[in-house]
Amino acid sequence: MGDAPLLEVERLTTVFDVGGRALPAVDQVSFTVGAGETLGLVGESGSGKSVTALSILRLVQPPGRIASGRIRFRGRDLVALREREMRALRGADISLVFQEPMTALNPVFTIGSQLEETLAVHGRATGHAARRQAVDLLGAVRMPDPARRLDEYPHQLSGGLRQRALIAMALACRPALVIADEPTTALDVTVQAEILDLLREMKARFGLSLLLITHDLGVIAETADRVAVMYAGRLVEQAPVRALFHDPKHPYTRALLASVPDDRPGTPLRAIRGAVPSLGALPPGCAFAPRCPDRFEPCDRLPPGETRVGEGRAVRCYLHGDAVEPAAAVPGAR
Numbered sequence: 519m520g521d522a523p524l525l526e527v528e529r530l531t532t533v534f535d536v537g538g539r540a541l542p543a544v545d546q547v548s549f550t551v552g553a554g555e556t557l558g559l560v561g562e563s564g565s566g567k568s569v570t571a572l573s574i575l576r577l578v579q580p581p582g583r584i585a586s587g588r589i590r591f592r593g594r595d596l597v598a599l600r601e602r603e604m605r606a607l608r609g610a611d612i613s614l615v616f617q618e619p620m621t622a623l624n625p626v627f628t629i630g631s632q633l634e635e636t637l638a639v640h641g642r643a644t645g646h647a648a649r650r651q652a653v654d655l656l657g658a659v660r661m662p663d664p665a666r667r668l669d670e671y672p673h674q675l676s677g678g679l680r681q682r683a684l685i686a687m688a689l690a691c692r693p694a695l696v697i698a699d700e701p702t703t704a705l706d707v708t709v710q711a712e713i714l715d716l717l718r719e720m721k722a723r724f725g726l727s728l729l730l731i732t733h734d735l736g737v738i739a740e741t742a743d744r745v746a747v748m749y750a751g752r753l754v755e756q757a758p759v760r761a762l763f764h765d766p767k768h769p770y771t772r773a774l775l776a777s778v779p780d781d782r783p784g785t786p787l788r789a790i791r792g793a794v795p796s797l798g799a800l801p802p803g804c805a806f807a808p809r810c811p812d813r814f815e816p817c818d819r820l821p822p823g824e825t826r827v828g829e830g831r832a833v834r835c836y837l838h839g840d841a842v843e844p845a846a847a848v849p850g851a852r
């Protein structure tokens with residue numbers, strides 16, 4: 519594949535069919551994740567981060583559906599794969615770490631049996647070999663006393679240890695890409711820092727790529743190589759992490775940065791004035807216009823398109839160019 523990125527998401531649109539309309543939770547979103555790279559995906563609640571993650575794994579449930587776009591992973595279009603091929607890929611090549619490990623772990627099975635099952639399902643190991651690998655994996659995620667923990671049930675572990683177990687499961691088949699959706703939000707601050715350290719360590723050790731979803735800009739600052747900022751289903755800005763923090767271009771990114779008291783992980787956001795528009799009532803122009811301090815005359819007409827603003831940087835805002843977003847990919851959406 520030469521230098522093609524590991525993951526290429528191209529004009530992905532995922533809608534929810536509600537009340538006879540197709541509401542675009544993810545609207546013509548494009549980004550890439552390179553080998554060994556961490557892309558941070560950031561945005562307020564409801565902006566479409568989790569739906570993006572679920573779309574990549576083709577786990578969006580009805581009334582949601584991928585309406586258009588391409589998701590190339592190692593050159594193969596995941597949108598076009600058969601469900602059987604997709605199942606083989608999930609957990610093995612791309613795995614997901616959730617916010618709440620209790621819902622991702624099965625309460626009636628021990629940690630060990632769940633790890634061994636993952637290894638068996640993907641044909642990696644069975645029997646004694648699987649058990650040995652499970653101990654090694656728990657050791658790798660720095661679970662204290664891994665051999666004993668193997669026989670424990672999820673409820674016997676603390677939140678932090680459950681998240682370690684879940685990361686061990688995500689890594690079991692040595693995936694190339696891990697999607698971590700708010701992996702530390704449910705944990706207290708010191709444990710958050712430990713889990714982030716662990717993710718960084720695992721990334722280096724296993725040569726992973728990471729799509730890290732969070733609304734915590736401190737986490738982004740410490741972990742991501744590049745950042746994509748999402749608002750109302752659209753990517754409004756993409757930039758290398760330092761460039762984004764030093765010179766944010768989009769008024770929404772600026773508002774987000776100004777809403778962080780400081781950039782340490784775990785610091786809650788101060789609210790940005792106004793609310794994210796609901797998908798059923800998106801403004802006709804820029805979705806951020808009702809809250810934007812810089813709004814001017816073209817902003818209310820049509821959604822702005824993407825303008826390149828430097829090396830690896832792009833922004834959707836009329837302050838930076840007059841590109842207009844092509845018409846909605848799905849009739850009835852917008």
Ligand SMILES: Nc1ncnc2c1ncn2[C@@H]1O[C@H](COP(=O)(O)OP(=O)(O)OP(=O)(O)O)[C@@H](O)[C@H]1O
Nearest residue numbers: 534543562563564565566567568569570581733797
């Ligand atoms: N089952 C559903 N039916 C209808 N709309 C849905 C459904 N699931 C999600 N949505 C809509 O999709 C949009 C994006 O939701 P998503 O969960 O991706 O947001 P998010 O950025 O992950 O937010 P958070 O930070 O709270 O996790 C929201 O506006 C939500 O209302």
Ligand code: SF4
Nearest residue numbers: 804807810817835836
């Ligand atoms: S396009 Fe206009 S309303 Fe939207 S962010 Fe830019 S200046 Fe603000």
Ligand SMILES: [Mg+2]
Nearest residue numbers: 567568569699
């Ligand atoms: Mg979410």
